[in-house]
Amino acid sequence: MAAASPNLRIALRFLTSRKRAMAMSLTCITLGVGLFVITRATTSGFEGLFIRTMLGTNGAIRIEEKTQDVVGVMQADTGGPQSSNFKISNLEDRKFIHGIEEPELLMAAVRHFQNVTGVAAVLTGSRRVRNSFNEENGQVFGVELDDFLQVSDLGSQIVAGSLQSFRETPMGLLVGQVMANRLKLSPGDTVLIDADDGAVRFRVSAIYETGVNEIDRQRVYLHLAEARSLLRRPTGASLLQINLRDKDRAPADAFFISRTLGYSAISWQQRERSWLEVFRALKLSTLLTVMLFSLIAGIAMFNTLAMIAMEKTREIAILRSMGYTRRDIAAIFLWQASLVLAVGSGLGCLLGVGGTWAIATLPVRIRGIFATDTFIVAWSGWHYVEAVVMAAIMVMLASLLPARRAARLEPGDVIRGSAQ
Amino acid sequence: MPPAPDPLALRCENLHRYLGGGEGRVHVLRGVSFAARRGEVCAIVGPSGCGKSTLLYQLGLLDRPDDGQIWINGEQMSGADDGLRTAARSRHVGFVFQFHFLLLEFTALENVMLPMRKLGRLAPAAMEARATELLTAVGLGDKVRRAAAHLSGGEQQRVAVARALANEPSAILADEPTGNLDAKNSDLVFELLTSLARRNGQAVVMVTHNPEMAARCDAVRPMRDGQFIP
Structure with missing residues (x-):
């Protein structure tokens, strides 16, 4: 703390002076981050299990048909001096021979x-x-x-x-x-x-x-x-079933196998497109839901900082009279947002870990497109990164306006009592 | 050998300032010229609304003139951008207002250290030593760690005086510094402010309604309707 910048010190004190509002903002950010992580972990968990099941039963690539060009190349008559010299290539017009x-x-x-x-x-x-x-x-x-x-x-x-x-x-x-x-x-x-x-x-x-x-x-x-x-x-x-080291490269490998060997190779992404689209839609809808949590966190932060900006106009003016620049004042408010964001994100990640772990122990028997007796969750560091980035964007956007408002205060106006 | 400092800590010429807009627009300062000498305490007196405080804020670069020039330590400031004006306030000007305007979340020591931390001229230990010395000088040596919120009105204003002196400014601008204090504390704050400033060779410009206090200053400049009167 001895080496902390004056702006950080002031931000800390301003924050602790409004304990209740700050606790509310902190709670909202914690819940926003935690619920984001839990939601991502559960939706990704089921999608991952589905993909593992599909790869484990039907392979990464399947070859079931031989392709044969029906009209591969059609060349024009080049006999006479007046004739044109052109050709038509139609690689899409193919016949498929099963097996x-x-x-x-x-x-x-x-x-x-x-x-x-x-x-x-x-x-x-x-x-x-x-x-x-x-x-x-x-x-x-x-x-x-x-x-x-x-x-x-x-x-x-x-x-x-x-x-x-x-x-x-x-x-x-x-x-x-x-x-x-x-x-x-x-x-x-x-x-x-x-x-x-x-x-x-x-x-x-x-x-x-x-x-x-x-x-x-x-x-x-x-x-x-x-x-x-x-x-x-x-x-x-009837078919060849193929396994790959890097499953995500299946479309490219299928394309090259088809082009090279003259057989129609289908990747798992193409084969399971319908289900993958369902999971994508599900992921999108849950993402929108969890973005709402982050939005609420942002609004709570905005509310708190806006209150501080209104209540502390005289303090801001006096800081400006002492030589604190507009940038310093904005920094004080952004520091407050950053501090709450950092603590809220940390607590939110802990909530995410705990919540994901608790959900993973929930008994749920699912059969149909995969088999599981417990809730499936995916443990990925990226979920935490995404949640924190999302919260950071919301909180920082929400804090810009109060920070800007505070920085634009004219100290003379405030001290004269004519501000606002 | 460094050049001798300008004997005038601050100076203004032909300052004009309008406040408000439309039909309510008022010509508050009407071509005011003024100079404050180092080591001298000058009182600006006059009826309410005559432009005393407006002039003080102009001199302290808290407000911009509509016309006229201001120099602080010989440096032309009236056309300077916000960054230069803010830096000049940090280095050359200390303020004491009618209300102490301390940051109540901080201790007395921390309040005095705030301008020093911003200026960054001293190491943290030296800042603390100087702040303690200033607080001792204003009679609060035993309350340096006390939260500003837990000090009496007189003590808070003494902290404000110590804070104004923290960066060894060329000029101290005081806007009715004793206006909110009882007679005993008014006397104490006035004595502290003027004696410390005189000892350090700082100019003090004090706006006051108190004729006794004005009479104890080195110079008195009466104002009326936005102008100094003879």
Whole structure:
């Protein structure tokens, strides 16, 4: 305190002279920052879980179709001396051929992309799955387990049985939690999957749960060789699922894979666009709500500083008579705002940490687009930075007017008693 | 060898000042010229509304003239910008008003140190020593750490005198400094102000309604209708 500037000293004293108003401003800023952090943590938490779930089930990029130019280039007749020399390129006019003809070759090519960490061929087909209790529409996923584990979170989605059992059982099957419940299946049980010429019996090696209702109800994983036999597809694959080191680069990687390999590669951002838009809209609406908190904090600050500016006109005039400049007077008010902002932001961040932690322990069971039994929150330092920046903008904007008003006071007018 | 200081701490020539607007516009100062010598105490007297305080604020650069010139320590100030005028107030002028205008959130010591902190000429320890010395000189050596709000009216005005002297200004401008005090305290404050200023070679310009006090000054300048009268 010994080395503090005179303006800071005066700001501190002015602040402490209006304890109640200052406590109100401090409370508003604390709540503004704290609620901002908590809201961002909860909305980002669910969005993050959704993205992790989608990446863990369907991968960062999928290749399902081959592209073929229908009208690639059309060149004009250049025979005669009068003819023009032009050509039309129409790369958008393409034909899509479903499926992958040479999955091994394509996988080898995809592995050359720097950001790719895994690629797996998947053979899919719709088949009825039944047992003595019930029957369900199933989506057969024929996979090479080790390849598929590199492009999904299947390893961590097992809720009963084991992947080792699946690995060791040629006729093994992985079934989703919802289908297992409907067919009353446990590891070790058998089910029949319809084939073109009858039905094939498989043994449940494990039950998985992704939290995505559609997947958990329909998808059954088989060994690729058994899927080929069941679906009568001795070669090729339905799709390639790709995992990336940097998931955010998926659109760029998908673009380059498409351009380079002649297959249509779809990034997770493109595939899940609808849900991501929902989360974006949700984030926007909550952002508007929390901005209101910051606005209230700003108004409280304005109110307090405006009161101080009105009450302290004589003190301001006397400071000006002693040689304090207009800038000093403005600085005194901005210091007051900064001090309240600093303390309020610190307390708000603590409130944010405590509130986020408390909310994370709240039990809430959600299934459908992801699976969770507790409130999901995202811990990110950026939420705190955003909250403090938002509060700083509001508080500083709110303090500019009182600061300017105080700085513009003419000391002679005030002392003469003709101010205001 | 530094040049000898100007014997005139402040001076003005042909000052004009209008206050108010429209039909209520009043010509408060009508071509006033005045000079204050170092070590001399000058009283400006006259009826209320004759322009005494307005002149004092003009001389102290708290207000701008509509016409005329002001010099402080030989430096032309009437056309100077706000920054230069504020700096000149800090270095060369000390004010004592009818109401003490102390910052009540601060102690007596801190109030006296406020102008010193702004000027920044002394180290913090030296500022504190000088403020203590000034407060002791005005008889408040035992109350330096007391909050200004907890001092009596006379004591508060004595702190205001100490504060006015803090930066060793060339001129002290006092606007009815004893107007709000009882006879005993009026006497005490007047004595302190004039004796300290004379001892330090500072000019004191005092606006007062009190004829006894005016009579004790080195010079008396009566004013009427915005002008000095012979």
